[in-house]
Amino acid sequence: MAPWLPGAVAHAASGAVETSPIHVSAYYYPWYSDTGRHWNLGYAGKERGDGPELGRYSSRSPETxxxxxxxxxxxxxxNWICSWWGPGSWEDETMLRHVVPEIEAQxxxxxxxxQTFCLLYESEGILGLDSARGIEFDLRRAADFAEHFRHLAREYFAHPAYYRIGGKPVVYLYLSRTFSGDYVTALSRARAVVEAQGFSLFLVGDEVYWGAPDRxxxxxxxxxTSYNMHGPxxxxxxxxxxDFVARSxxxxxxxxSLAAEEGVGFVPGIIPGFNAGGGNRENPYYVIPRVLKPGASSVSFLKAQGAMAKEHLDSRLRSVAITSFxxxxxxxxxxxxxxxxxxAGAALRRLFETPTS
Structure with missing residues (x-):
């Protein structure tokens, strides 16, 4: 039995009949302001007056x-997997001064x-991504990475609402599949820095994508996990x-299968659709509509993704991640x-509220 398994999940892994619910996380973005921050980058439907029911809100608004x-x-x-952009960033301040206090008050x-939260380490934005070398861990990046995790341990991990698996604070790493250089040492160093603060890390890599797995x-x-399977x-x-759903x-x-061989957990990640063509944003990406096929409902793609994800649940973790809230x-x-x-939210609830054997 893997040492990180939480009690209910460990019980399932021992061979008992599975009755536990599916744990649902969603990526959460605390980067909006009511003065236009991020909203000015655009979103699909903006030109025709569509958008959030709450309007162009601030992520720092208690009411929001x-x-x-x-x-x-x-x-x-x-659970919210919250986008994090480094110590002292706008998102860091928003989380520490606004989001976390509201979660704990609730x-x-x-x-x-x-409600719990954990963090999505925005590797590309924080460390930089080279089109040829990926996110290459040289000495400088490795040192920065370790210091970032020191900050996380000091500022976040002790909060009662921080999401843990087997007592370990969870951090998701965006685009880990692009890591190159001595990333193994960098990850080990980050773990050691966190250990020195009294915590053991549970790291979730954004590895699942088209192409061969890197053992x-x-x-x-x-x-x-997979943040988003858009691409081919x-x-x-x-x-x-x-066919996209089936091949995903x-x-x-x-x-x-490979993760299981290595004793590594698996968190299926799904999307309700994808459309990066809104507003004034340059858009080289095709749209994945929320309609699975002509004539289907506006949540049919999400339902197909959810059904597929349930076929690939890790029996130990029984978790899925939704891109995005x-x-x-x-x-x-x-x-x-x-x-x-x-x-979409109502469909999500129906998809995962019934335990799956």
Whole structure:
């Protein structure tokens, strides 16, 4: 039995009949301001007056955070994976001074249904991504990486609402599949820095994508996931996205099998759709519509993705990750909007509220 398994999940791994619910996380973006920060980058539907039900909100507004927490509970989202851009960044300040206090206040008022949060380390934005070398860990980047995790340990990990697996604070690493150079030593150093602060890390790598798994890199993580499977050009002219979903499932199966061989967990990641073509943003990406095929409902792609994800659940973790709660620039949000309301969130709740054997 893996030492990091939480009690209920460890019980399932021992061979008992599985009755535990599926744990749902969603990527959460605390980067908006009501003066235009990030909203000015655009989002699909902006020109026709579509957008968030709450309007162009501030991520620092207590009312906004409370509404997001309320909707998350309604949609069955138990954990936010919060976008983090380094010590002292706008997102760091927003999390520490606004989001975390609101989460903990809600949990104190409603202890029966606690909301947790963890962090998404935005590797590309923080460390830089080279088109040829990826995110290359040289001495400088490795030192910066270690200091960033020292900050996380000091400022975040002791919070009661911080999400833990087997007692270990969880951090997701965006685009870990592009790591190059001596990333193994850099990850080990980050773990050591956190250990010195009294914590053991649970690192989730963004590894699952088209192409062959990298066994050596996967070995460096406690679990792996897929942030977004958008990519192969062959799907750009699709009208029926069933094949995209099925082939994504094939990729999940391949990565999950290899991860299991290495004692590494697997967290299926799904999207409700993808549209980065809004506003004034340059857009080289094709759209993945929320409609699986012509005539289907506006949540049919999400439902197909969810059904596929349940086929590839890690029986130990029983977790899925949703991209996203509120990444409006790429059109992956399940946050209620002005035209579709709560449709995506309600569908998400129905997808994962029933335990799967």
């Amino acid at each position: 955070i409370r509404q997001h927490l309320e909707w998350s509970e309604e949609f069955g989202i138990a 949990n104190a008022a409603n202890p029966g249904l606690p 050596r890199r996967i070995q460096a993580f406690d679990a792996i 050009a062959e799907f750009s002219a699709s009208h029926d996205w069933s 499932g094939d990729v999940f199966a391949r990565y999950r 509120n990444e409006w620039h790429e059109g992956t949000q399940v946050e209620p909007n002005r035209t579709l309301g709560k449709g």
